[in-house]
Amino acid sequence: MNRFRRANRAAILASVAASFALVAPAAAQETFKLGIVTFLSGPAADSFGVPARNGAQFVIDQLNKGAAPSPYEKVGFGGIKVEPVIIDENGGATKQVQELRNLYQRDNVDVVLGYIGSGDCLAVAPIAEELKKMLVLMDCGTPRIFEDAKYNYVFRTAAHATMDNVGLIRYMKAKNIKMTTLSAINQDYAWGQDSRADFVAAAEQLYPGVKLQTDLLPKFGAGQYGTEISALVGAGSDVVYSSLWGGDLQAFVLQSAPRGLPKRSQLVFSAADHVLPPLGDKMPDGTIIGARGAYGLMSQKSPLNDWLFKGYEAANGVYPVQASYRMTQAILGLKAAVEKAMAKNGGxxxxxxxxVAAMTGLEWQTPGGLIQMKLADGHQAIQPIAFSRTKYNPDLKRVDLVDIQYFAAECVNPPPGVKAIDWIKGGMQGAKCD
Amino acid sequence: MHPLVMIALVAAVTLFGRALPTWTLSLATIAASNALISLGIVVLARTGNVSFGQGLFFAAGGYGVALIANAWGLTDAVAQVIVGAACGGLLGLVIGPLIARYSGIFFGMLTLALSMVFYGALVKTTALGGSDGFNVGRPSLFGMSFTDPREADFMLYAVSVIVTGFAGIAATILFRSEFGLASLAVRENNLRVEYLGLSANRIVSINFAIAAVFAGASGAFALMAQRHIDPQFAYWTTSGEFVFVAVLAGNQSVAAVFVASMALELVRSFSNLYLPNTWQLVLGIFLLGVILFLPRGIGSLWIRDRRKRRTAADVPLAAERGAAS
Known part of the structure; x- marks a missing residue:
């Protein structure tokens, strides 16, 4: 027993010593170290985190080989190879703050890029600002990041969640969807609450007098929606709106179809493209869906988009969805900024x-369209968005998207200096729609 | 160990921070803050009750400090710790006497339930940012504000190590006191304690309030270190992690709580870096390893066998509880 204990003691001391030895800072080398943070475990991993990680691996691999199409044909970032350090976003904001510090201070990454959860984005942004290190937020939705604070070192390369709901209402109006009554089902946490508020506010603008009937907020990860579906079927509203995503959305669709909800009400989902591959023919035809951008099956044809769509599909066996596109546009934006800065400082x-100076106010082409850093003094992107209806294609055994309509970035995003919710409630002044 | 030696040790650890690399400072700050709350759990565990809801006081301290900081601009680190401790302590004084009538699993479940009620209320409160939470400014100390990241990190490190250190010294004194010994007696046989003329409920309540004070102060540190608060502070997995640290440490040594907390943070951080897909597995194996090979906690690495007889009886109890969590 005693000998065992001594052996244990030695083993533990050795492992502690080893962990300190690993701490020694790596010698400076001529690579661009890019910290990438995305969900690799937890409820958001399958829907967003892993597609984003796969997107990052595909794009970085292509860039390092110099295989990306114009204007991104240079190897890596301006000739410097990119070395990714990928970590898991799961574990809560406290852990993310700590890991962000570790990435910058211990692993000496040049830039950290990522974050899907809004709470994580809100938590890490001030830390990067204090450390005076560049942080690129890739996907999180809340408009509060740049509305509540002002940052110099923090950028978000995707539009915030306002356009998901403003665009959805504009699409419904354009397609003459009747909506005198409305019901909603959203998860009871910030994403669900904010999406609901934006959608209802935008509906009141374009559908004056619309009546909100059943307004449900089941808890995040509920999985069982029997009661909620009964209430929605009972209400029989013209439209049922939902910002559910991932496993929750899949469960809701699977459980509501046999109860006839899609026949009674027009289903509209603000972010649903990522569940199309797993749901397949279980997705009711005619459902109106958004993808938080012109992504996946709603993306517009371009050499850049063909490169991502086909390359990603060949590498992963499934076509890229929202998160893969958002990761791609973040990396390409950073590449554009680095190369712009290198053109200025002599390579x-x-x-x-x-x-930071190069990224501020930057515009660049991506598979999902033109990204423009127009809000928050050039730190917050706006981008075009698409909406469509689902239609199952039995030949290809996948859900096709029809009736696709695109909205220009300035049609669905607020102008600079206005808070998103105030802009919607004020009648969406200054929107430039074609 | 004499209290003066312990004070010297705290001072030495604080000064050692000057030599640590910057990233270790913030990690150690979090570790110290977690150690503080786990110390509270150890204090409470001596009465035979394990709280699975320390997140309640952790969040109460954090939200209290954050709201006061944003409303009145209170940024002083020491003042924030006192505010956090007061918020946690006040709540503990209210809840403690109510909950002290229960023991064992009922006690644990009630604390868990209360913290989840608080969590649910916070998620619903959109004025406080709902589940996304909100940010607070960076702390200052005695009117000095720190713009250099390293100095700011060292300041927080120093304050958290000193506060946790003194809490540890206070706990050691408490453990040796008449009250501390009576707490142990409550666990062994609370009826007998009552017949001796002491109120077991009162003893549990006071220990509960002490644990709540520690948890509130710890919440203030967590807030200062990350400048952001969200309802996750009150979630049951957060509370569970503190219980884990307490189990890892064992209840033989106060210093072990700090070591266990630091070890957990290091293992988590490095496994996340090198094994981003399986870091939870590594963390789990580490916890299992400690429970299997050091059933009396990390503290048993340096606590001599002569103390074994005295504490042998109480440790398996704590280990069992931890395993059940």
Missing amino acids: KKPSTDEM
């Missing part, structure tokens, strides 16, 4: 401040 690896 050296740029400093953080040079990259």
